[in-house]
Amino acid sequence: MxxxxxxxxxxxxxxxxxxxxxxxxxxxxxxxxxxxxFSIKPHRTDGFKLSNDPFFVEKVYDIVGLYLNPPESAVVLSVDEKSQVQALSRSQPAFPMMPGMPEKRTHDYARHGTTSLFAALNVVDGTVIASTHRKHRAVEFKKFLAKIDAQVPEELDVHIVCDNYGTHKSPTIVSWLARHPRFTMHFTPTYSSWINQVERLFAEVTRELLQRSDHRSVQTLEKDLRNWVKGWNENPKPFIWTKTAEEILESLGRLLKRINGAGH
Structure with a gap:
């Protein structure tokens, strides 16, 4: 060892x-x-990037606090865009799965355009508000915020957890938020997508739909994305957050000690 x-x-x-x-x-x-x-796998490796955000600790406490103790008379939404989702068609039909043989697909494909999936995951009940847009600029994000505003009951405050992508902080969005005071933005630390629960939702849609998808147009891709979200909302599954901010910071502290001990 x-x-x-x-x-x-x-x-x-x-x-x-x-x-x-x-x-x-x-x-x-x-x-x-x-x-x-000892659960040692030398052949495997994972990637990571430590946050250099000067307000990392404060943001972790803020967002984890929303997950573990959501405010009353409010909804907490984990928001992001899955951009550049490609409509791909395989060059040959797939061989179906058979006993003793997995499904086989060609590695080459034709591209038929891209779309972006905008999603807001309710961290309490697991329901999703979603839209598809061909671009993901500030104007599309404003449209998505307006959709959230229309679908969330007006008596509830809205807490949005999102990353630091430029469109989320653009003057267009700042102006829109000023006119909608029930919305509060909570920005994740830099290089910390792991703290945004909607990323788990994107992993699910990738695994269940996109990984083996075969779409010959953006329109059919967008239709399947909408149907997937509709099916998800018929039996929503919230992702239960369990770690406290203190536990997260202690874990990162141990990682830093290991890195420093290795001489990096």
Missing amino acids: VATLESTPENATHWSRSKMAERSGLSKSTVGRIWKA
Whole structure:
């Protein structure tokens, strides 16, 4: 385990079972069992980028507070745009799944245009307000805010959690918000999309619809996106947030210590 975590093999970036077996004198199967027991997977890697937001701590407390203790007489909406969703048609028909053989699809395809899915996820009940637009400028975001305003009962305040994309802070949006005082914007820290719950919704629509989609026009893609959201709202599933702000900050603190300890 020490060798796995603190060294690399000669002429390689990470350990394999065969290289570690040669290094340790153990069998490859034994190396595999030890790694499995400690949940170590040297062949895998994930990406990350730490936030450089000077108000990171304050924003984490603000947004997590909304998730764990939503204000009364208000709705909390996690908002973002899934931009550049492509209408793709595969070059050949797919081979259907059969016993012992997964579905097979060609890797090449034709592009037929793009659209953007605007979504507002109610963090309490899991319902979604959504729209599709061919562009995602300030004018489209203002239209989406107007749609939210029309669909949320007027007696409720509206708290919007969104990222720092320029259109969300443009003069057009600032002016619109000034005329709609029941709306309050809560901006996520930079490089912290993980704190915006709507990203989980986008992961679901990607997995269930877009990953294997076959659309020969933007219109059919947009229709399927609207139908997917409609189906979601028939049986909405909120994503239950469990970590407190303190737990998140402690976890990041441990990560920073590990990074500094590795000499980066």
